Amino acid sequence: MARINLILLLALTACALGLVTSQHKARKLFAELEREQERAKQLDVEWGQLQLEQSTWAMHARVEKIARERLRMSTPDAKRTQMVMPAAPTEVTR
Amino acid sequence: MNYAASPVLALQLPLWRSRLLLALIAGGFLVLAGRAVYLQGLNNDFLQQKGESRYSRVLEISANRGRITDRNGEALAISTPVKSVWAIPEEVQYSSQQRAKLAALLELPPQEVDKRLNESTSFVYLKRQIPPEIAERVSELQIPGLFQNREYRRYYPGGEVMAHVLGFTGADDAGQEGIELAFQSTLAGKSGSRRVIKDRLGQIVEDMESIREAQNGRDLALALDAKLQNLAFAQLKLAVESNKAKAGAIVVLDAKTGEVLALANLPTYNPNNRTRLSGAQLRNRVITDTFEPGSTLKPFTVAVAIESGKLTPESNIATAAGSLTIGRATIHDAHRFGDMTVAQVIQRSSNVGAAKIALGLPPDAMWDMFDKVGFGSAPRLGFPGAASGKLRPHKTWRPIEQATMAYGHGISVSLLQLARAYTMFARDGELMPLSLVRVDAPLAGKQVISPATARKLRDMLELAVEPGGTAPRARVMGYRVAGKTGTAHKEENGGYAEHKYVSSFVGFAPASDPRLVIAVMIDEPSAGQYYGGAVAAPVFSAVMGGALRMLGVSPDAPLKPLELPPENTEIKEDV
Numbered sequence: 307m308a309r310i311n312l313i314l315l316l317a318l319t320a321c322a323l324g325l326v327t328s329q330h331k332a333r334k335l336f337a338e339l340e341r342e343q344e345r346a347k348q349l350d351v352e353w354g355q356l357q358l359e360q361s362t363w364a365m366h367a368r369v370e371k372i373a374r375e376r377l378r379m380s381t382p383d384a385k386r387t388q389m390v391m392p393a394a395p396t397e398v399t400r
Numbered sequence: 401m402n403y404a405a406s407p408v409l410a411l412q413l414p415l416w417r418s419r420l421l422l423a424l425i426a427g428g429f430l431v432l433a434g435r436a437v438y439l440q441g442l443n444n445d446f447l448q449q450k451g452e453s454r455y456s457r458v459l460e461i462s463a464n465r466g467r468i469t470d471r472n473g474e475a476l477a478i479s480t481p482v483k484s485v486w487a488i489p490e491e492v493q494y495s496s497q498q499r500a501k502l503a504a505l506l507e508l509p510p511q512e513v514d515k516r517l518n519e520s521t522s523f524v525y526l527k528r529q530i531p532p533e534i535a536e537r538v539s540e541l542q543i544p545g546l547f548q549n550r551e552y553r554r555y556y557p558g559g560e561v562m563a564h565v566l567g568f569t570g571a572d573d574a575g576q577e578g579i580e581l582a583f584q585s586t587l588a589g590k591s592g593s594r595r596v597i598k599d600r601l602g603q604i605v606e607d608m609e610s611i612r613e614a615q616n617g618r619d620l621a622l623a624l625d626a627k628l629q630n631l632a633f634a635q636l637k638l639a640v641e642s643n644k645a646k647a648g649a650i651v652v653l654d655a656k657t658g659e660v661l662a663l664a665n666l667p668t669y670n671p672n673n674r675t676r677l678s679g680a681q682l683r684n685r686v687i688t689d690t691f692e693p694g695s696t697l698k699p700f701t702v703a704v705a706i707e708s709g710k711l712t713p714e715s716n717i718a719t720a721a722g723s724l725t726i727g728r729a730t731i732h733d734a735h736r737f738g739d740m741t742v743a744q745v746i747q748r749s750s751n752v753g754a755a756k757i758a759l760g761l762p763p764d765a766m767w768d769m770f771d772k773v774g775f776g777s778a779p780r781l782g783f784p785g786a787a788s789g790k791l792r793p794h795k796t797w798r799p800i801e802q803a804t805m806a807y808g809h810g811i812s813v814s815l816l817q818l819a820r821a822y823t824m825f826a827r828d829g830e831l832m833p834l835s836l837v838r839v840d841a842p843l844a845g846k847q848v849i850s851p852a853t854a855r856k857l858r859d860m861l862e863l864a865v866e867p868g869g870t871a872p873r874a875r876v877m878g879y880r881v882a883g884k885t886g887t888a889h890k891e892e893n894g895g896y897a898e899h900k901y902v903s904s905f906v907g908f909a910p911a912s913d914p915r916l917v918i919a920v921m922i923d924e925p926s927a928g929q930y931y932g933g934a935v936a937a938p939v940f941s942a943v944m945g946g947a948l949r950m951l952g953v954s955p956d957a958p959l960k961p962l963e964l965p966p967e968n969t970e971i972k973e974d975v
Contacts, residue, residue, distance in 0.1 A: 361557035
């Protein structure tokens with residue numbers, strides 16, 4: 307009788323310690339998950355800010371200004387434009 | 401002496417005393433046990449709640465407001481987190497050095513900081529919506545009683561170019577104008593909350609429950625084309641400046657789908673910095689302002705006449721007199737060309753001709769046409785403040801009013817209504833519903849006039865932009881263009897102002913298979929020119945040419961340089 311009790315006591319202690327360890331692990335993992343989620347949110351915010359920055363840099367007015375002034379580009383006028391019509395018959399040719 | 405033999409011990413106490421003590425102690429234990437059972441078993445909510453409040457916290461989960469993009473996914477409005485600094489004035493303690501630093505960081509005068517922190521309220525905002533980096537430096541000052549809030553601020557990379565379409569949001573990130581207001585329920589996110597367990601270090605160790613899921617606002621893709629919008633805005637700006645005009649507006653519609661590809665107004669404002677805004681800057685003239693359209697309405701009168709079979713484009717209208725007297729009023733044409741055909745009435749924009757055509761029509765037929773193309777009723781856009789314009793019931797029309805309405809006076813429309821009405825000519829008689837958001841499957845139009853009539857009108861409108869018409873400057877090299885000028889005196893104090901005009905042009909191209917409808921309006925041009933053909937038509941031409949090229953529309957006309965008629969020989973329309 308006493309032997310069984312002793313074995314049960316040992317088993318119980320082992321289980322209790324196991325529970326404590328797994329709980330601790332779970333919490334640690336959860337904290338990590340939480341941190342990563344926070345980071346994901348942070349990155350999302352940063353993405354928004356980068357998008358914003360991109361659109362600001364890519365403002366059409368700015369691009370056009372640089373193209374015209376710094377790169378000395380210009381829209382070709384019609385005399386220098388060659389239209390290539392698609393091979394299929396279109397109603398444009400009239 | 402033997403202790404056990406002490407006589408004190410020999411004293412015999414009455415039995416009831418020990419019994420009483422036993423009963424009292426037992427009673428005390430019973431009360432305690434009862435209380436314990438009550439607190440832990442029967443009524444345990446309160447204590448459990450108290451216990452939970454030591455370790456569990458309810459966290460707010462913030463939700464983002466949806467982004468607004470153009471039809472190609474280019475970002476037009478994005479919310480990003482910022483900080484607001486607030487204080488409990490009673491608790492604030494700072495040195496003068498800290499105050500100076502704080503004031504510098506917040507870009508406020510030191511006196512202002514003092515004033516706000518000496519208010520007798522328990523809560524005061526020092527500054528709202530500051531960038532996170534600056535907020536970080538403010539918290540480094542470690543001033544007690546100073547706190548920060550996370551808020552969202554909306555940025556508009558397009559700035560003044562898109563201001564009127566997009567509108568803006570207020571400090572609490574709720575839409576106040578434009579698309580932001582119209583689509584508030586779509587864009588707005590719903591913040592959620594959840595309950596968690598925090599440990600001694602403030603770290604979250606366990607998720608207990610999700611009270612409310614956070615819902616991010618949905619992204620919205622507009623019909624707008626950012627590139628086209630920039631082009632339209634730049635050209636409009638050029639025209640308003642060179643004509644010294646008070647205001648201007650332009651709208652570009654896709655004739656195939658009814659989408660609004662570009663919509664610009666001047667004067668405008670920068671939605672990212674909205675200090676000192678005037679009503680004139682905020683007004684979206686395209687949608688919320690109405691004006692007397694003038695001659696741009698003539699095609700509708702002619703359409704009624706042709707649709708009813710009373711006239712053909714070749715029918716003669718007796719305009720030789722150059723004036724028409726109805727009752728006490730007389731309508732004049734600026735030039736006398738002799739008798740004109742119906743097509744020439746449109747081409748040369750003759751008021752007398754249009755009036756004569758109108759007088760041959762029943763008022764209800766004209767009213768019916770105006771009503772069907774959407775004049776007098778606000779377009780269904782969901783846009784705040786869309787104007788309906790003024791179209792009086794035909795029973796109240798006097799003959800002179802019917803005659804003036806034929807050439808666009810005594811009736812008022814918004815530029816958007818006018819552009820939409822022209823989709824009827826651009827689409828073989830089908831009027832398109834408009835859309836500010838991207839349409840993936842084209843909406844169904846409404847047939848208003850027969851395809852044959854629409855084609856005849858299209859031919860007449862093409863004549864108007866050719867030499868001999870009122871708007872040769874509206875032509876675009878490589879494309880056949882059709883359109884109509886309008887020049888109207890401005891209404892003022894119940895009459896017409898002598899030298900204040902509204903110049904407009906509405907047209908579409910390529911005429912063989914119209915793709916775009918563009919309407920331009922210039923308010924009070926005051927640099928000498930005021931005819932629609934001289935002021936508004938060049939804007940149309942520049943925007944149309946650029947837009948067709950951007951969209952890759954095949955040319956339908958020979959690529960010959962355009963020749964403008966020599967100065968002063970252009971046909972001036974009647975005002």
